[in-house]
Amino acid sequence: MLIDELFNCVEKNGHVCVGLDTCAEYVPVLERQKAGNDADAVLAFNKALIDATYDVCACYKLQIAYYEEMGLSGLHAYSDTLKYIRTKNCLAIADIKRGDIADTAVRYAKGHFSGDFEADFVTLSPYMGMDSVEPWLNEAHASGKGAFVLMRTSNRGMRDFQYLNVNDCSKKVYNMVGDNMAYLAAQNCGKSGYGMFGVVVGCTERDEAAEIRKNYPNLFFLIPGYGAQGGGAHDAVLLLRNGNGGVVNASRSIITAWRNADGAKEADLNFASTEARRAVIKMRDEIKEVL
């Protein structure tokens, strides 16, 4: 089961999930001019970032919005980035937050578990209900893939719907998502003890982190909210279990780290990706130290 592979990657390389939420503005100016167009600049930068970090991170996550913004050429870069990650034998999470039902869900799954947009894991949004998640499970079984379902995110607006009290106030909406996912996980469990499908849990709400981890021991967490959104190593580790059970995503703090380095004005891909590697190692070690 693929979740076991991700578990092993964490054991080997630490918890950092490198977010390739890459747009042309994040690419050093000189390299951007050299590339000619935005999509090529992004692809070249992604390849350099992957070369520089693949042995110090658990996996990669691509936020597809950054590529859809560029239109067809952006999706070519998205596709080629995923292919490049596979050549390094690394795992890629497609952060697509899709959520649809029945035949539509199957088509999405075929589109993102195989072909041009093949990724290892996808992210899913549960608003439509569990029949928007279950079709992905069948497809994941067939193709050896996985998914993370949004449970409790890390943004301000999460309180609008995820935090609504339900069932006479004993639970919140996000608990209902978690309960359903824990049930699925129990039926589809890997050797590492984690369910085939995990959930997204942000590390911004320190107070609830330990309780969430305790309530959902068999769910592997994809953890956003580190860095810019206010979460730190001390918050993230509360969502781990025996030093594993989660990957912590960071994007801008890694891929634009070069901007804050001496010599940024003359930065090339080598310079920028070396700074990215430094940022990944720093984050990896911060988390390990607190564990």
Add this chain to the structure above:
Amino acid sequence: MLIDELFNCVEKNGHVCVGLDTCAEYVPVLERQKAGNDADAVLAFNKALIDATYDVCACYKLQIAYYEEMGLSGLHAYSDTLKYIRTKNCLAIADIKRGDIADTAVRYAKGHFSGDFEADFVTLSPYMGMDSVEPWLNEAHASGKGAFVLMRTSNRGMRDFQYLNVNDCSKKVYNMVGDNMAYLAAQNCGKSGYGMFGVVVGCTERDEAAEIRKNYPNLFFLIPGYGAQGGGAHDAVLLLRNGNGGVVNASRSIITAWRNADGAKEADLNFASTEARRAVIKMRDEIKEVL
């Protein structure tokens, strides 16, 4: 405001939203062979369908999953279909159900309100909260576009989360989405009396339809669930207001109508699109009769 244009399209052409959820299997065999590849077959079929229906429907809706399944070539067909709809001066809803926050939402909006994937309206999923909807509002103001946010869908699994009782059981999760959207609509209201952003409300739950329409008078509804999912004209009209205020989507019953016609085995694009036109007119008239 674009919602007023959609309102006018309903006045002029009726309530049918033609769902171009097109895959190669829905294209007549002879035409599929002629096209050479799936994406070209889908594009040719879409163009024929648009030619045959643009004067008898309110708008089109493209379920992007059907195109993402085919990879890059599928998204070329998606892009070309949207362009073709614009040449007919018709409105297109991109059924993408995206839902993400902040900068990511802005990038999605730029990607789907302009460039290769430019559509008139998009569908959005609200699970992450209102800060996953608001960035689209700014972009929609800038580009003259619109959106429909999932409120109460038409699938079995909608009961998993949308129907959870909140606030001491006086409301459901979907009401909270509706209340937030009604508030947005009051601040961004078109001449037709409807908010710039509407909501998705399925026509499968007859008992609640009248109440939902009464509670949200300023929200324009995108209505799925007609036909295959069990909703009929009598159900759909309960979600309308003064004969307008909603478009009713149907896809398979229109675009595969040719399969049930005499002579289906030798069907070509002309045959198939003529049957689609017949199906649209039938559905349009069924709704008008009940009004």
